[in-house]
Amino acid sequence: MPSQLNTPAAGQASAVTVVTTAETVAVTAGNIIAPNQTPRVYLNGTLDITIGTGGVTLTVKLERGTVAGGTIVATWGPATVVAGNRYVIDVNAVDLPGEIHGASYVMTVTVGSASGNSTVNTAILQATSTTGS
Numbered sequence: 313m314p315s316q317l318n319t320p321a322a323g324q325a326s327a328v329t330v331v332t333t334a335e336t337v338a339v340t341a342g343n344i345i346a347p348n349q350t351p352r353v354y355l356n357g358t359l360d361i362t363i364g365t366g367g368v369t370l371t372v373k374l375e376r377g378t379v380a381g382g383t384i385v386a387t388w389g390p391a392t393v394v395a396g397n398r399y400v401i402d403v404n405a406v407d408l409p410g411e412i413h414g415a416s417y418v419m420t421v422t423v424g425s426a427s428g429n430s431t432v433n434t435a436i437l438q439a440t441s442t443t444g445s
Contacts, residue, residue: 356402362399377417
């Protein structure tokens with residue numbers, strides 16, 4: 313049976329505060345349905361962030377779940393950044409979750425050594441599943 317592309321789930325957020333060094337959910341894409349035993353979920357995310365006071369590293373994760381600390385699908389960084397600067401990062405991954413119904417994915421952000429809050433200007437996350445062989 314040929315692969316079938318399912319309707320993507322997408323999320324968009326803006327003006328999200330990243331509190332100093334806490335792992336913070338920037339955006340959520342939810343309600344993914346992949347009824348096949350061997351689905352693939354393609355994740356495509358873009359993050360536009362301004363680094364807060366004292367921030368020296370940036371880590372972006374794509375995780376399965378609705379909160380920070382879910383199953384890590386991909387990690388970008390940690391990369392060196394400069395406080396006060398704005399960065400735009402694309403993060404892409406493929407997840408092989410097994411059969412799922414109504415699953416969510418999140419993009420999380422952590423700014424290392426920050427003494428001031430950072431700001432997610434815009435975050436977009438799209439999750440598209442395929443089913444079939």
